[in-house]
Amino acid sequence: MRKIKLFVFGLLFIILFLLIPNLCMAKDLDIINEYNITVDPRSNGSLDIVYNIKWQVLDSDSEGPLEWVKIGIPNSSVDAIKALSKNIKSAKYYKDNGEFIRIDFKKSYLKDEEVEFSFSIHQDYMYKIEGDKCVYEFTPGWFEDIEVKKINILWNAKNVLTSSSKNTNSDNYLVWTSSLKKGKKLTAKITYLKNAFNIDYSKQVDNAPTSSTVQFMKNSNYYLKMIKIIVVLIVIVYVASFFLGLGYYSHSGYGYRNDSYGHYHHYHHRNSSPPSWHSSSYHSSCVSSCACACACAGGGRAGCSKKDFYGTNLNTEKIINVLRKK
Numbered sequence: 001m002r003k004i005k006l007f008v009f010g011l012l013f014i015i016l017f018l019l020i021p022n023l024c025m026a027k028d029l030d031i032i033n034e035y036n037i038t039v040d041p042r043s044n045g046s047l048d049i050v051y052n053i054k055w056q057v058l059d060s061d062s063e064g065p066l067e068w069v070k071i072g073i074p075n076s077s078v079d080a081i082k083a084l085s086k087n088i089k090s091a092k093y094y095k096d097n098g099e100f101i102r103i104d105f106k107k108s109y110l111k112d113e114e115v116e117f118s119f120s121i122h123q124d125y126m127y128k129i130e131g132d133k134c135v136y137e138f139t140p141g142w143f144e145d146i147e148v149k150k151i152n153i154l155w156n157a158k159n160v161l162t163s164s165s166k167n168t169n170s171d172n173y174l175v176w177t178s179s180l181k182k183g184k185k186l187t188a189k190i191t192y193l194k195n196a197f198n199i200d201y202s203k204q205v206d207n208a209p210t211s212s213t214v215q216f217m218k219n220s221n222y223y224l225k226m227i228k229i230i231v232v233l234i235v236i237v238y239v240a241s242f243f244l245g246l247g248y249y250s251h252s253g254y255g256y257r258n259d260s261y262g263h264y265h266h267y268h269h270r271n272s273s274p275p276s277w278h279s280s281s282y283h284s285s286c287v288s289s290c291a292c293a294c295a296c297a298g299g300g301r302a303g304c305s306k307k308d309f310y311g312t313n314l315n316t317e318k319i320i321n322v323l324r325k326k
Contacts, residue, residue, distance in 0.1 A: 033149050055117070067105060
């Protein structure tokens with residue numbers, strides 16, 4: 001009988017090791033080959049921003065083809081949203097536990113296909129006044145589950161006093177270049193004399209509009225996976241204790257920890273750069289001029305509403321409405 005119990009216990013652990021990889025490692029659906037952001041400040045300190053992105057589909061079987069994406073922006077004070085490439089069906093502001101521009105394509109993209117698309121926005125509430133200086137800390141939206149092979153931030157160098165970039169191109173733009181692993185970000189810091197713009201003190205980044213929903217988790221994908229693993233462990237321990245005759249109450253020690261996550265400053269930072277969108281961190285509204293980090297590919301990918309492949313779709317407004325009805 002003891003040999004049978006040991007066999008069952010060993011079998012349960014084998015099952016656990018088989019399950020953990022599936023819970024912890026999601027298949028890469030996409031990769032961003034190039035992510036270009038060009039910024040031109042207006043005379044009032046607000047920013048005209050142009051995005052050009054080369055997005056490649058790696059897997060169109062698991063969750064379907066690429067149909068739409070969302071790109072994080074710093075806050076909801078955005079207008080003049082315009083599609084610049086002909087392959088875009090629509091470009092619009094999109095709020096989903098953060099601030100985004102949602103891009104819907106005219107066609108679906110399958111495995112190994114690359115879609116290059118461009119759009120522009122006008123963004124306000126981006127600077128902070130420090131003495132006689134006007135300071136920007138700009139972090140473009142980053143991607144929790146997608147690698148970026150190359151990112152370029154280009155910022156008009158006219159009237160710039162100092163910056164964290166040492167490179168300027170032939171068009172007189174400061175340049176920041178890097179590659180980004182999943183969840184990583186790039187921040188550009190630029191300083192002007194305050195009198196370089198017609199400053200409105202009420203439109204500093206700390207006063208930026210925030211999302212009406214609450215970001216409960218910095219990385220909901222990570223925590224959801226951990227919860228799944230914990231549930232599996234509890235089941236295995238319970239079943240093992242039953243077969244080994246340890247009894248349910250023997251050395252139980254189960255506990256509950258309630259961690260809540262809310263706007264914080266944010267992942268996002270007021271003046272810290274994210275995560276702060278990811279202070280970096282994960283905020284529903286980004287501080288400083290960081291853009292929130294989630295990116296979603298269509299067909300039910302990261303953050304999308306259909307299948308939520310990466311487990312990041314936590315729509316708190318819907319949850320609250322359901323609870324109220326009950």
